[in-house]
Amino acid sequence: MNTRPLILLALLACFNAAAQTTPATDNAEPTVEVSAVRNPELHKYRSLVAGLDAFEANRQRYAPKVDQLRFRLWPTWRTKGDDPFANLQLKLVGESEPLAVPVDANGVFVLPRSERAYDENAELILNRRKNEFSGFPYVRTPGLPANVRRLGDHRLECRVVVAIGKKEIGLLATAAANTLLLTTDWCSSKRTSWGLNAEYELDGATLREGSRSVELQVQGRHYQVPMSDTSWSDEALIELRPMHVPTPEEMAQPFGRTMYVLGTMNEWGPASRLRKVEEGVYRARVWLRKGRQEFKIGAVKFEGIDLGGTAEGEVVKPGTPATLTSKGAKLALQVDKPADYIFTLDVRDETAPKLTVSLAPAEAK
Numbered sequence: 001m002n003t004r005p006l007i008l009l010a011l012l013a014c015f016n017a018a019a020q021t022t023p024a025t026d027n028a029e030p031t032v033e034v035s036a037v038r039n040p041e042l043h044k045y046r047s048l049v050a051g052l053d054a055f056e057a058n059r060q061r062y063a064p065k066v067d068q069l070r071f072r073l074w075p076t077w078r079t080k081g082d083d084p085f086a087n088l089q090l091k092l093v094g095e096s097e098p099l100a101v102p103v104d105a106n107g108v109f110v111l112p113r114s115e116r117a118y119d120e121n122a123e124l125i126l127n128r129r130k131n132e133f134s135g136f137p138y139v140r141t142p143g144l145p146a147n148v149r150r151l152g153d154h155r156l157e158c159r160v161v162v163a164i165g166k167k168e169i170g171l172l173a174t175a176a177a178n179t180l181l182l183t184t185d186w187c188s189s190k191r192t193s194w195g196l197n198a199e200y201e202l203d204g205a206t207l208r209e210g211s212r213s214v215e216l217q218v219q220g221r222h223y224q225v226p227m228s229d230t231s232w233s234d235e236a237l238i239e240l241r242p243m244h245v246p247t248p249e250e251m252a253q254p255f256g257r258t259m260y261v262l263g264t265m266n267e268w269g270p271a272s273r274l275r276k277v278e279e280g281v282y283r284a285r286v287w288l289r290k291g292r293q294e295f296k297i298g299a300v301k302f303e304g305i306d307l308g309g310t311a312e313g314e315v316v317k318p319g320t321p322a323t324l325t326s327k328g329a330k331l332a333l334q335v336d337k338p339a340d341y342i343f344t345l346d347v348r349d350e351t352a353p354k355l356t357v358s359l360a361p362a363e364a365k
Contacts, residue, residue: 045122047167054163062156072138073107089127094120152234158187188228195222201243209236220271263295280348288335321354
């Protein structure tokens with residue numbers, strides 16, 4: 001059976017910093033209005049320092065050629081604007097004057113060590129609304145091609161994330177997670193899987209070392225990494241293959257746009273892409289939690305492609321093809337157990353596209 005991260009690990013997979021901005025005048029830059037922040041997802045500076053300490057403690061083992069820990073902000077599907085990184089501002093906010101943290105054009109920043117910020121129990125705040133960006137440690141060995149990542153770099157990123165998370169959740173929750181995972185080294189636990197981000201949507205990812213290679217599971221910009229598999233050394237490389245971007249001519253075709261499974265399983269965001277497996281047939285592997293899931297098939301924001309059922313809440317039965325209609329109603333799927341499911345869309349008959357949902361082979365009994 002395909003293992004999945006526990007809830008705690010999913011919560012630790014990234015950190016979010018959020019704030020609201022005040023309107024800027026023509027000559028003024030956006031400023032952070034700390035008092036206006038409502039229900040932000042912030043990390044305490046002291047927690048982030050735990051990540052800095054973990055980097056220093058593990059750097060020589062996992063990524064000896066990397067001399068400085070960086071973090072990277074990633075736009076989510078909620079991010080608006082053509083340039084999501086425009087005017088990004090990060091600040092450490094405590095009791096005294098805020099400390100600016102420079103962010104480059106790609107959303108990369110270095111968190112400084114500040115005794116004052118630590119003593120004041122400062123928070124890291126971004127001048128964007130909640131959930132518009134996520135953040136992750138960014139460890140990259142120099143000299144690699146742009147589309148290649150090193151497994152040891154990811155293993156070091158993992159240890160930074162876990163150190164931050166353990167500091168955030170406290171001793172009792174950490175002890176509970178240690179018990180569930182049967183280890184204090186969460187990154188080496190075989191009970192977890194780890195997903196990482198690429199800068200772009202992926203068509204595939206291959207892990208290589210010597211003559212050995214294996215295809216990694218990808219979904220959107222995310223790819224799963226065998227963090228705990230010691231048969232792969234830290235020098236193993238991950239080759240990322242960018243998704244094909246449809247040409248204007250391809251997008252003009254009835255199903256030429258990139259299509260996704262959009263629903264409650266991914267907050268109606270473009271995370272679960274349907275990949276072309278043969279002419280007119282597209283497929284996506286989607287992890288579903290237990291319970292009722294509502295969804296449709298469509299392009300981003302349903303622009304150009306919007307497929308649903310003939311009646312609101314029409315139930316799709318696993319293994320039974322359902323005929324979809326343009327601008328149809330939400331479909332429903334009752335999931336009896338959390339698992340991977342395969343969504344197969346057949347549009348060879350463009351007037352009557354059919355969707356079949358089935359339990360992924362590894363999950364089927």
